[in-house]
Amino acid sequence: MTSHNSSTGATRAEDQKRPGRLFYGWYVVAAAFAVTFVGFGAAYSFSAFVDALQQEFSASRGEVSLVFSIAGFLYFGLGVITGPLADRFGSRPMAIIGMVLVATGLVLAGFAQSLTQVYLAYGLGVGLGVGFSYVPSVGTVQRWFARRRGFASGLAVSGIGFGTLFMPLLAALLIGTLGWRNAYISLGILSAALGISMALLIVNDPRSRGLGPDGGPPLPPASAGGAEGAGLKQAVRSRPFLTLYCAGLIASFGLFVPFVHLVPFATDHGMSPGEGAFLLGMVGVGSTVGRFLLGNVADLIGRRTALILAFAGMSTTLVIWALSTSLIPLAIFGLTFGTFYGGFVALMPALVMDYFGGRNVSGIIGVLYTSVALGTLVGPTAAGYAYDLTQDYTLAILGSIAVNLVAALAVATLPRPDPGNP
Structure with missing residues (x-):
């Protein structure tokens, strides 16, 4: 029986290598791309709504910023629950539920009659929706690849960049x-159509299709990407995990400030809302480049080294924002900051796989991202209230520079992954 199964798996693997036959792992990457495009695109479009929500509900910038912070806290924090659920029940149902929640939250936000209702609709809908879909989708990609994991992970999460x-x-x-109301409703309809249809392509493990990572024959259970690796409790008590957790927590206090406040910053300095959205779009362009560029570079120089570069790069580029008040230098900031941010997003899941293996990869990523959740809850809202007090973003930007530098230093203390992992 074992020989027959092995032979069947080898045959399927050979089928995948025939001319014109695309390895199914790339369909999983495409599905994860679409899920992150919809989820994070919906989340990061919030900056375009800040002025409209302020005027509609006579709210301060700090109060409006809390909408995004609630969503961000939920979509990063919920991975601690949805990651283990995906490891147990599969990523496809989690992703579908997530896309339904994102679409529902956007539509309900369009009918909100108070800022509290926006908190509930957008904050809970988008927050829970991305929380259900992001970690399971990205975690699944890690199981489908070994040799090209950095590139595949970067390609999957480049959906965040294109969405931004x-x-x-x-x-x-x-x-x-x-x-703004009909805009939210329209985005909700788009999210449902694209997100749910693509989530159906997600398959949890290559062995279910008689394959191994990168399209090879299926590996024995003890060596397969979905089975080998540390237990969840073992991983979260380890030094590499605790170091990555601290780095993510510290950096995230400043990481998402541009996603909420770059558009209002631009309009404060006389630019149009369209120009502000263009600047945020430049972050998206850079983010996409960073996922491809640093994802590929990381496979060569090591993912730990590349993550240090990402944190240090974000800190350096934030200096450009601190010194800029016009469109061109701010566009340069958006492009360069986005590049390093994109690298950060691509590298964290791949490093989890490097250090801890694939058996509990979604669960470990989910626990790790609670660090980012806490920082996201505090950072953008604190930046908004700092602006309300000073009518200036200088303090928030300087704080963001500092926390990214500290995160880079923290990652530099990490031991290298085991031999055989970059």
Whole structure:
């Protein structure tokens, strides 16, 4: 029986290598790309709605910023629950539920009659939706690849970059033509159509299709990407995990400040809402480049070294924001900051796989991302209230520079992954 199964798996693997036959792992990457495009595109389009929500509900910038912080806290924090659920029940149902929640939250936000209702609709809908879909989708990609894991992970999460590029621009266009309420409803319909259909392509483990990582024959259970590796409790008590957790927590206090406040910053300095959305789009362009560039570079120089570079790069580029008040230098900031941010997003899941293996990869990523959840809850809101007090973003930007430097130093203390992992 074992020989027959092995032979069947080898045959399927050979089928995948025939000319014109695409390895199914790339369909999983495409599905994860679409899920992150929809989820994070919906989340990061929030910056385009800040001014409209302030005017509609006579709210301060700090109060409006809390909408995004609630969503961010939930979508990073919920991975601690949805990651283990995906390891046990599969990633596809989690991703589908997530896309339904994102779409529902956007539509309900369009009908909100108070800022509290926006907190509940957008904050809970988008927050829970991305929380259900992000970690399971990205975690699954790690199982399908070994040799090209950095590139595949970067390609999957480049959906975040494309979402950051297109969704804020689309939101600004819809707000200008249809008003903010109909803009939210339209984005919700788009999210349902694209997100749910693509989530159906997710398959949890290559062995279920008679394959191994990268399209090879299926590995024995003890060596397969879905079975080998540390237990969840063992991983979270280890030094590498604790170091990555601290780095993620510290950096995330400043990491998402541009995603909420770059558009209002631009309009404060005389630029149009469309120009502000363009600047946020530049973050998306850079983010996409970073996922491809640093994902590939990391496979050569080591993912730990590349993560240090990502944190240090974000800190350096934030200096450009601190010194800029016009479109061109701010566009340069958006592009360069986004590049290093994209590298950070691509590298964290791949490093989890490097250090801890694939048996509990989604669960470990989920626990790790609670660090980012805590920082996201505090950072953008604190930046908004700092602006309300000073009518200036300098303090928030300087704080963001500092926390990214500290995160880079923390990762530099990490031991290298076991031999055989970059």
